[in-house]
C-alpha cells in the first residue's frame with residue numbers, strides 16, 4: 748500500500764546547495780531574487796527549508812545547534828536563492844561566535860543584492876525576546892519586508908494556538924498574525940509559499956515537478 752504523495756505547494760524543479768559564505772566576496776553573483784531565513788538556533792530553520800523544498804536532507808538539521816555560523820545559499824529552479832542565515836542566541840555558542848553574528852549578517856543585509864524578504868522564525872511556544880525585536884527594527888530601518896513564521900505548531904494544542912500567535916504578534920507589534928508552521932503536519936507550507944512566490948514574482952501555476960529527493 749502506498750500513501751498518497753504530498754502535493755507540492757510550489758513546483759520545485761531543482762534545489763541545490765551552492766556555498767557556505769562568511770565574507771561577501773564568497774556570495775554567489777546576485778543575478779536573481781532571493782529570500783533569507785533567520786531565527787534562533789534550533790528554531791527549526793533547516794527543517795523549514797527542507798520542508799518547503801521537499802528535500803529531506805538539503806539543509807542539515809539538529810546535530811550541533813548554533814554551529815552553523817555561515818551564510819548558506821541554495822539555488823532553487825535556477826531562478827532564485829534561498830539564503831540560510833546563521834542562527835543566533837544559542838547559549839552554548841562561544842562568545843567569539845556570537846560576536847561574529849552581527850557583522851556577518853549586517854554585511855549580507857546591506858550587500859547590493861536582490862533581497863526581497865526575510866523570513867523570521869520563532870518557536871510558537873516561546874515568547875518574543877529582545878533579539879527578535881531588535882532584528883525586526885533593524886530590518887525596518889533597511890526597508891526589508893519580514894514574514895514571521897511560528898514554528899513547531901504541532902507542539903501546542905489546537906485550542907492554544909490562537910493565543911500563542913496573538914502573543915507573538917503583540918510581542919513584535921505586528922500588523923498581521925504570524926504564519927503557524929509545522930514540519931510534522933505540513934501546516935503553513937502553502938501559505939509560506941504563497942508569500943514567497945508573490946514577493947519574488949514567481950508564477951505558481953507552472954507545471955508540477957516530477958519528483959522529490
Ligand SMILES: Nc1nc2c(ncn2[C@@H]2O[C@H](COP(=O)(O)OP(=O)(O)O)[C@@H](O)[C@H]2O)c(=O)[nH]1
Pocket residue numbers: 786787788789790791792793794795807808809810812813834898899900901902928929930931
Ligand atoms: N515537532 C516538531 N519538531 C520540529 C519542527 N521543526 C523542527 N523541529 C525539530 O527541532 C530541532 C531543530 O531543528 P533544526 O531545523 O535543526 O533547527 P535550526 O537550528 O533552526 O536549523 C530538530 O530536532 C527538528 O527535528 C516542527 O515543526 N515540529
Ligand SMILES: [Mg+2]
Pocket residue numbers: 792793794807808809815
Ligand atoms: Mg540549521
